[in-house]
Amino acid sequence: MEEPEYADLTCTACGRTAEHELRHVGRLLATTTCTACGHVVEVVPRSMLTGYLHDLEHRVTSKPVRMVRRARRDPLRFARELPGALLRQPGKLLDELGTLLRGR
Amino acid sequence: MTGQPTPPRAALVLLAAGTGSRTGHRTNKVFLPLAGRRVFVWTLDATAHDPGIGPVVLVVRADEVEAAQAVLAREAPGRDVRVVVGGASRHASEWSAVQELLPSIEQGEVDVVLIHDAARPLSGPRLFRDVADAARRHGGAVPGRRQPGLLHRDGLAVRAGEAVGVQTPQGFTARELVGAYRAAAEAGFEGSDTAASIERFAPQVRICNVPGSSTNIKITYAEDLFLAEALLARSSFDVRRLGPGAAGGS
Numbered sequence: 001m002e003e004p005e006y007a008d009l010t011c012t013a014c015g016r017t018a019e020h021e022l023r024h025v026g027r028l029l030a031t032t033t034c035t036a037c038g039h040v041v042e043v044v045p046r047s048m049l050t051g052y053l054h055d056l057e058h059r060v061t062s063k064p065v066r067m068v069r070r071a072r073r074d075p076l077r078f079a080r081e082l083p084g085a086l087l088r089q090p091g092k093l094l095d096e097l098g099t100l101l102r103g104r
Numbered sequence: 105m106t107g108q109p110t111p112p113r114a115a116l117v118l119l120a121a122g123t124g125s126r127t128g129h130r131t132n133k134v135f136l137p138l139a140g141r142r143v144f145v146w147t148l149d150a151t152a153h154d155p156g157i158g159p160v161v162l163v164v165r166a167d168e169v170e171a172a173q174a175v176l177a178r179e180a181p182g183r184d185v186r187v188v189v190g191g192a193s194r195h196a197s198e199w200s201a202v203q204e205l206l207p208s209i210e211q212g213e214v215d216v217v218l219i220h221d222a223a224r225p226l227s228g229p230r231l232f233r234d235v236a237d238a239a240r241r242h243g244g245a246v247p248g249r250r251q252p253g254l255l256h257r258d259g260l261a262v263r264a265g266e267a268v269g270v271q272t273p274q275g276f277t278a279r280e281l282v283g284a285y286r287a288a289a290e291a292g293f294e295g296s297d298t299a300a301s302i303e304r305f306a307p308q309v310r311i312c313n314v315p316g317s318s319t320n321i322k323i324t325y326a327e328d329l330f331l332a333e334a335l336l337a338r339s340s341f342d343v344r345r346l347g348p349g350a351a352g353g354s
Contacts, residue, residue, distance in 0.1 A: 005131050005136060005137070006130040006131060007130055007131045007132070007133045007136050008130055008133065009133060009323075009324065009325060009326045009328075009329075010324050010325050010326075011325070011326065012325050012326070012327060019130055020326050022136065022326075022329070024137065027137065027139055027140040028139075028333060029329050029330055029333055032326035032327075032329070034326070041326050041327055041330070043330065051334075051337055054337055055139070055140075055337065055341075058140075058340070058341050059140065069181055070178075072181075073177060073178075073181060
C-alpha cells in the first residue's frame with residue numbers, strides 16, 4: 001500500500017468538505033476516509049484485481065516512453081536512480097498483489 | 105516559409121487555485137494522482153493534439169507554483185504552459201490569467217479564451233473544440249446538460265428541460281472578455297463565474313449553450329475519484345476517447 005495522500009473533498013455521509021485520507025494500490029485508488037466523520041469508501045480488494053491487472057498492463061507498456069522522457073530530462077539523475085528503481089520494482093509489485101489478494 | 109499568417113487560436117486557462125486547503129499537508133485535489141497522472145494533467149492531454157488551442161495558462165496558488173512546474177516537467181514535458189499565481193477568488197484568478205494573455209490577445213494571436221476548471225479532468229478534446237467554435241460564432245459559449253427530475257424547494261418538480269447543469273470550459277471572444285474584466289475591475293465587481301462578468305459588462309455578447317458531456321465530472325466527492333478512474337480505465341487511459349462524440353460520453 002502506498003503512503004496516504006490527503007485532500008479536501010466533500011463527504012457524502014456528513015456533507016462537510018473536509019480532509020480525506022486517500023490510499024492507493026499501485027495507481028488505483030483503494031480507500032478514502034473522511035477525517036471529520038470517519039466515513040470510508042473502499043473497493044473490495046479482490047474486486048480490484050481485474051482493474052489492477054488492466055492498469056498494470058498499461059503501466060508496463062507505457063514504461064519505456066516514460067523512462068526515455070525521464071532520461072532526457074535529467075540523464076545523470078536517471079542513471080543514478082535506475083539501479084535502485086529496478087531492484088525495488090519486484091518487491092513493489094509483490095506488495096501490491098499481496099494487498100489485493102490478502103485484503104488490507 | 106509560406107508567408108501565410110497563422111490563424112488565431114483559442115487560449116486555455118486552467119483554474120487550479122481555488123480548490124483545496126491552503127494549510128497543512130493536504131494536497132490540492134487537482135494535484136491528486138488519478139490513474140497515474142495528476143488530475144489537471146488529463147486536461148492537458150485532451151487538448152495536446154488540437155492545433156486550434158494555443159497558449160495554456162495554469163492558475164495556481166503562490167505556494168504551489170513549484171509543485172505545478174515539477175508536475176509539468178514530469179507529466180507534460182514540451183507542453184508550453186505558463187504558470188501564474190491566482191487570486192483569492194475565482195474571479196481574481198481569471199483576471200490574473202487574462203492579464204497574462206493580454207499581449208497575445210492584443211497581437212491577434214488569441215481570439216478566444218477557454219476557461220476551464222482543473223478539477224474536471226475528463227472533458228475530452230471535442231468539448232474544447234465545440235466551445236471554441238461556438239464562442240467564435242456567438243461571442244460566448246457555456247456547456248451544459250439538462251437536469252431532469254429536479255425539485256423546487258417547495259417540492260414542485262422543475263419542468264423537464266428547464267434546468268441546466270453548467271460545466272466548463274466556458275469560452276468567450278478574447279477582446280470582449282478583456283473589456284468585461286477591465287470594467288469589472290473598475291467597478292469592483294466579482295462574478296461567481298466567467299459568464300457572470302460577461303453578462304454584466306458585455307451584455308452585447310450572446311452566450312450560447314453547447315451540449316456538455318456526462319463524463320465531464322467535477323472532482324468534488326471522494327466517490328468522484330473512483331468514478332473518474334473507472335471512466336479512464338474504460339477508455340484505456342486515452343482521454344481523447346471521452347467527452348461528446350465519444351462512445352457513452354455525450
